[in-house]
Amino acid sequence: MNLDKISLDKEIILNATEEVIRRFGPEKANISDVAKSLKVSHAAIYRYYNGKTALWNAVTERWLTNIHVHSNDILKEDNTADIKLFHFLEDFVEAKRRSAINDPEMFANYIKLAQSSMEVIEKSKEDGINRIKEIIVQGIKEGIFFVEFPHQAAINVYLATSVFIHPNSFEDPNRNQNIESVVNLLIRGLKNPNK
CATH class of the missing domain: 1.10.357.10 (Tetracycline Repressor, domain 2)
Incomplete structure (x- = not known):
């Protein structure tokens, strides 16, 4: 599935990031892994999150909110x-x-x-x-x-x-x-x- 700029959003990115973190762990996983799982460039992720720390923080915040x-x-x-x-x-x-x-x-x-x-x-x-x-x-x-x-x-x-x-x-x-x-x-x- 190829996602374009219109269909890519923060929720889709966070879902993919959670899956990548589950698969590789938070230390080994990176933005390129997330981009690869979404079939987009890592630059597409940077439009929404300013680096790995911001993305990982967003995942943590969402997880805490959900529990x-x-x-x-x-x-x-x-x-x-x-x-x-x-x-x-x-x-x-x-x-x-x-x-x-x-x-x-x-x-x-x-x-x-x-x-x-x-x-x-x-x-x-x-x-x-x-x-x-x-x-x-x-x-x-x-x-x-x-x-x-x-x-x-x-x-x-x-x-x-x-x-x-x-x-x-x-x-x-x-x-x-x-x-x-x-x-x-x-x-x-x-x-x-x-x-």
């Missing part, structure tokens, strides 16, 4: 903030583990890509913190949470649960129990007006 897509639905749930936060944090800590099980090649590649995509990782982290903050603010309005500084509270909640997104935690036989205990502790702390 956390369910959290958008959680934010729209018609629940009180404490229930919504529990569901959100449960999904947050399980998203990467699900990816490791369902798409192990891309997960392994993500770990390698993430080491060189700190700007993308920081953006994803800030997005997670902002989503938690949104739920905390809802809880303050509902009179469920009593927090003076919602953004700082969201950072603390993110940090307390981020231990569960590390691959070393995925095989822990007490993982689910530990997640539930930590999340319940955090929610109780947000509800405590005597901090």
Whole structure:
């Protein structure tokens, strides 16, 4: 299949890049491999991405967005903030583990890509913190949470649960129990007006 300038777009390039990364790994894969798989010149790829770093960052960013897509639905749930936060944090800590099980090649590649995509990782982290903050603010309005500084509270909640997104935690036989205990502790702390 020959793609011309009109039919080539960022989504097609990202799909091809993911396949190339799966096949060769992030270190060995390059823009020429992506171009070859699309049957275009590497210059055609440069019209959309200014080099390998930009393309690999875009793949990492899309991957992170896709694994956390369910959290958008959680934010729209018609629940009180404490229930919504529990569901959100449960999904947050399980998203990467699900990816490791369902798409192990891309997960392994993500770990390698993430080491060189700190700007993308920081953006994803800030997005997670902002989503938690949104739920905390809802809880303050509902009179469920009593927090003076919602953004700082969201950072603390993110940090307390981020231990569960590390691959070393995925095989822990007490993982689910530990997640539930930590999340319940955090929610109780947000509800405590005597901090």
